[in-house]
Amino acid sequence: MNGKTSTVGYVESLHAKAIDLSRLSVEMTAAADSGHPTSASSLAHIVAALMYGHMRYDPSDPASPTADRLVLSEGHACPIVYAAGSELGLAVGRSSESRRAMTIEDAMRLRDIGSEIDGHPNPAEGFPFFPAATGSLGQGLSIATGLAAAARLDCSDKRVFCIIGDGESREGQVWEAVDFIVDYGLNSVCPIFNCNGFGQSDPVSSQQSPEVIAAKLRGGGFDVAVIDGHDPVAVRDALLEHVRHAEDADARPFAIVAETVKGWGFVKTAGKGLHGKPLTGDDEAAALKELEETAASLGASGVNGDLKVGPTPAMASPSAGCDSPPGFVEAMNTYGQSGALSDGKFAPRKGYGIALRALGHTNPDIVALDGDVKNSTFAEYFSQDPDLAHRFFECRIAEQHLISCAAGLASGGKIPFASSFGKFVARGYDQFEMGFISRLNIKVVGSHVGVNIAADGPSQMALSDVAFFRSMAKVHADEGGPGLYILNPSDAVSAYALTVQMAEHKGACYLRAARPDTPFLYDLDADFTLGGHGVLAEGSDVLIAASGYAVHETLKAIAALSDEGIEAGLIDLYSLPFDSEAIAHAAQASGGKVVTVEDNYGAGFGSEVAESLLEHGGNFKINQMYVKRIPKSGRSADDLMNYVGLSADHIIATVRGLVG
C-alpha cells in the first residue's frame, strides 16, 4: 500500500491479521509436530504488512519478473509466510501445470513428504513465492542483492525485502552483503532485522542487540529505523521510509531493525526463548486461547480492514533474444588474441574469459561476478568490455556473498558466472549447495586449481573441489541427467567450448580453469559436450585417463613410453560425469590396465573411473595418481608435480609397474 497514509482501521486490521497468522503458525506446526511457531509469530506484523499491503505482487504469479520479492533469510520462520499464503491463495505446485491456489488444508500439511511447503523455504518443492531456498543462515541478504541487481538490469523498480534474524546477523556474510548494497547503491533492497532476542540455544549476544546491529549498519553507511516490530504504525512508516530511500538515487540505503517478541501473542504459554518446538495438545489449546485474549486486548477481534495486495507494476521489457556465440577462432580474433592462436597456447582460464565475453555479446542474460581476482580469473575480459561492464558485479573479497549473490541473480532470471580462485570458492560451498537445493542455474568457475600454480603454495590451490562437487554430480536432476557437471578442461580450446556449453545447459556447473598457459591439444573447431571426453592418444598396452593440467604431464610420459615400446591410450576426462561405458570399453581394449592422473586430492576423477570399471564388470587393474601429500611452495609447476608424485617420470614409472 505504497503511499497510504491514513491509519483508520489499519492498526486494528494489522493486529487482527497478525493474530490470524500466528494462530495458523501454531496450528500448522502442531499438525507437523515440529517447526518454529515462536520465530514465526515474532514476524506476524511485519509479514502481514508486507504480504497483505506493501508488496506489489500477484498471488497467482508471485515469481513474476516484475513482482516485489521477500527473501526469508531466517528460513525456519516460514510458517508465518505459509499462513499468509494459505489465506491469500498463493500459488503452490511443483510445475506450472500442477499450480493451484494454496488452502488452509495445504498449510496443515507442512513438512509432510508429499507437501509443497517444506520445513524451510524451497521454491523447488512448489512454493514459488520464495525466490530461493534458505534455512542455512546468513545467506538471504546476498540473495536479495542478486535479485535486486537482476531487476535493475531489467529496468524494473522491483523492491526486495529480506528478513534476517538477530542471532543470524552474527554470520559475517550478512555484513558482506551490507557492503555490497552500499557499493552498488542497491537501495531497492530492504533488510529487516528481526530482533526477538533469542537464538536456538541462548539469548543472543549483546553484539546482536538492536542497538549494536543499528550501530554497525550506520557505521557501514546505512540509514536505520529501530522500531517496535509489533507496532502497526511503526512497521508501516518504516516500510514507507524504505520506499523513499529506494526512489531517491542520492539516499543512503535503508534498513529496519525491529524489536520483536518470540512467541508474540502466546508468550505466556510458550515461555521466553522457546525455539524450534511446536506447541501440541494442551499447550496448543492454551496458546490459541492466549492469542484470542491478545486479540481482545488489542481490539483486534473480527477486524478485517484494508490491507489488500496492491497492483503489480508494469512489466519490464523482456530480454532481447540470444544469438549463437562465435567459435573459438572467431572469438580469439575478435577479442585481440590472434597472437595466442599463432603461438598455439593459451591458459584455460583465459579461454574461459574469452568465452564469457563472447557469450556476453550474444546472450543478454549472461552476467558475471568475481571476488577481487578478475585479473586472475580473466573475468576482466568481460568486465572491461564497455558493452558488458554494467552486467559485471565486483563482490570484492567476500566469496560467501559472491556465490549467494549469483544465486539471487539466477533466481532473477539471469545466467550468472561467478569466479574466484577455486580454493576460495570453498568459502561459498554451503551457499552453492543452497543454490543446488533451489535448482538454480548457477555457474561457478574456480581458477588456480591444483598444485601447478606452484609458488603461491597450498593456501591458494584448489585440491578438494573435485570431491566436493562430485557428491552433487552423482545426484540425479529432477528432469534426469546429473545434478551438476564438473568441467576440467586441459586447454583453452576446450575451456572455451565448455564455457559455451555451460551457458546453454540449464543447471548448476563448476568449471576448473587452470592457470598456466598450456598448448592447444585439440583442433580449434573441435566439439565438446557436457558429459563427454576427448581421445588424445590411442594405444593398446594401457589406458591413461587424465584430467585438466595433468593431461599435459601425461602426454610427455606417453611420448617417452612410446620410445620404449609401450603404447598408451589417453582419454582426457574434461567432464564429470563422463560416459562410463565408453571409458570401460577403452579400458578393456587396453587389457584392462588403467592409470588415472589428476592434479587434485583423491575421491575425484580416478575414483569415478574406478567405480565405472567395477560397475561394468570384468578384470581391471587401476592405479590412481592424484595429490597424496599436502603441497607447499615451489618455483615451478614442474617442481610441484614432482613433489606430489605427478611428474611425467612418476607417470612413466607407474605405467611400467602396471604393464611390465
Add this chain to the structure above:
Amino acid sequence: MNGKTSTVGYVESLHAKAIDLSRLSVEMTAAADSGHPTSASSLAHIVAALMYGHMRYDPSDPASPTADRLVLSEGHACPIVYAAGSELGLAVGRSSESRRAMTIEDAMRLRDIGSEIDGHPNPAEGFPFFPAATGSLGQGLSIATGLAAAARLDCSDKRVFCIIGDGESREGQVWEAVDFIVDYGLNSVCPIFNCNGFGQSDPVSSQQSPEVIAAKLRGGGFDVAVIDGHDPVAVRDALLEHVRHAEDADARPFAIVAETVKGWGFVKTAGKGLHGKPLTGDDEAAALKELEETAASLGASGVNGDLKVGPTPAMASPSAGCDSPPGFVEAMNTYGQSGALSDGKFAPRKGYGIALRALGHTNPDIVALDGDVKNSTFAEYFSQDPDLAHRFFECRIAEQHLISCAAGLASGGKIPFASSFGKFVARGYDQFEMGFISRLNIKVVGSHVGVNIAADGPSQMALSDVAFFRSMAKVHADEGGPGLYILNPSDAVSAYALTVQMAEHKGACYLRAARPDTPFLYDLDADFTLGGHGVLAEGSDVLIAASGYAVHETLKAIAALSDEGIEAGLIDLYSLPFDSEAIAHAAQASGGKVVTVEDNYGAGFGSEVAESLLEHGGNFKINQMYVKRIPKSGRSADDLMNYVGLSADHIIATVRGLVG
C-alpha cells in the same frame, strides 16, 4: 619494548629497519620471481616495531607457549616477516632436530621447493614463528582469538597481534571474530588493519576505507586508533595503547587502523597498486635505489637504534597430566544417563556429548566450541558442567569463525572439539582446510547428518560432507597414516568410544554425530579404533557395508532377507579410511557380491569400497546405495529414507537383484 617512552633514536631506527626489511622483501621476491613485495613494504614499520621491539618472544623458540604471537592474516605479505626473521635469526626447520637460526640465504630461497619459507605462511613447512597457515583471507583474526583464549586458560598474559588487509576486511569472518572478541573480552588480541588502499584487481571499496573500517569497529564496541602506519611514533603509541587496553579488565577491546602505502619506500618505481608481482632486473635496481633515497630523506641511513627484542615473560603453569577417560557405561552412569542404558538406545550425538564431558574431566587440554546449537549437538553436556564451562566457547551463528577459532586453540596447544550441524560445518570448509595445511590437531563434529533428520528439510542436512572430507582422508599424513579420519558411528556406544579415540589421536578428525535416538548395536564395552570397522552380521550370500544411520535400516533388511533364505553379512563402516583388505576379503567370502548403504550423497563410503575392491583384484559386483536425489521435508525418518531410496525395502530389493 612495553613501557618504553623515550623517542630518542627510535624514529630514525624504525625508519632504518623499515628500509632494511623492504629492501630484503624486494630482493627475496625478485629471487623467487614471484610474490608480493608491495604488500610487504606497506607493513614495514608495523612489522619492524612488533618483531624488533614490542613483541615478547625468543627468536630461537618463537612458538613457546608464553610467547606473544603474530598472525599474519594477509598471508601474502609474509616476505616482510621473513625479512625480519632472517635478520633476527628466527628459528627455521621442519623438525626440532633440524631447527636452526634463519639467515639471509634462507630468505633468498623464498618459495623454493626445498625452502622452509613458503609463499604464504605455513608453520608446518618449518617457520614456527607463524602460529598457523594463512593466505586464504579473512581467517587470521579468528585464529588469533583461539590463541588468546588458549593463553587465558593457561593463565598467560600473552598478547596476540593480527594483521588484516583492508581489502581482506570485506570477508565477513573478520566481523564474526570482532564480535567474539567483544563477547569474551579478549583484549589481549590486537587487530591491526593495514589500509594500503588496494586489493588485487582494484583500489579497495570505500566500504573498506580507514574511516569506514574504524566506524564499523566502533559500532561493534571497539576503541580504535587510526594512525599513519609509517609514522614510528604513531605506531609505537598505538601498540602501547593496546597494552593499556589489554591490561585493563574494564576496557573495551582496541584495534589499530593503519593508513599505509603499498610499495612504501619504492612506490615511484612500483607504481600505485601493484599487487603480487616481483620487481626484477632493472626494476629491482630502481626499487633498491629508491629505497636508499627514501632512507636518506628520512635520515634513516645506517641507523641501528634500540629496537631489540624484549624479555620473554615467565612461563605459565603447564597443563596438569591426563587420566584415562572412563568407559561408556561408567560415563553414562556418572553423567545421569543410566535410564538410556536400560532403554538400550541413545543418539550418537548424545554419545558424543557424554564422551566430551568425560574427556573434559580427564584431559585438561580438551576444549569445546559450538555455534548456537549446543543443545542439538549436545556439546551442552560439556558447557553446562560447572567444572568445564570455562573451557567452552560459544561462537554463536558464525561457523567460519568457529572453525578458525578452533584452529587457533589447537595452535595454542589445546585439543578443540568444534561442533555444529554438519550442514553448517560446510561454512568453515576452507577454514578447516587451512588448519589441515597447518597440520593442526582439530576435531570437528557435525550433527544432523543425512536425510534421517527429516522434517527440517535439506537446508539442515549434511549430505556432501563425506565426499569433501574424504578428499583429505586420502592424503598421507607426514608421519604416515591418513591425513584425517572420518568417523560415522551408527550408535552411541561407538560414538562415545570414537570420540575418545579422536581425542587421543594427534591429527584432524571429522565425526558425524547422527540425530536420532537409535538402539545400541554393540556390547557396551566393545573396542573401536580409528581405521577399524564393526562386523554386525555374518552371511555368505552377499556383503552389505553400511555406515552411520543407514546401518539400522540395513539391519531391518537383513532380518527380512534371512526369512526368505538370503544370508547377508553386515560390516559397519564407522571409519574412513578403513581396513580395505579386510573388506575385500569379506566381500570375496560373500561371492564377491557387495551392497553399500550410506545416508549421504555419493563419492563417499561406497566409492571408497569400490576403489578398495578394484585395487584388491578379482571379480566383484557392487551396488552402491546413497542419496541420489535432492531430499525435502518429511514427517519421519522413514518417510525420508523411503523418498531417497534407502529404506529397508529398497535395500531388500537391491540385494535380491544382486543375489537372485
